[in-house]
């Protein structure tokens with residue numbers, strides 16, 4: 001794997017934190033544009049959540065994001 005910004009080869013694994021209330025501690029990706037409900041929250045019922053893997057380039061700090069289906 002290479003950094004798409006600087007072509008560096010040293011990428012360290014990590015993830016995007018979500019510290020919101022009732023959060024599991026990590027952010028997830030959901031397919032489709034964001035739609036918001038009556039109270040401003042995202043409509044996400046019944047949608048598949050994907051785990052986000054975020055790799056940080058050690059040279060330039062660019063993040064490379066990949067998702068995988070939640071198991």
Ligand SMILES: [Zn+2]
Nearest residue numbers: 003006057060
């Ligand atoms: Zn880089």
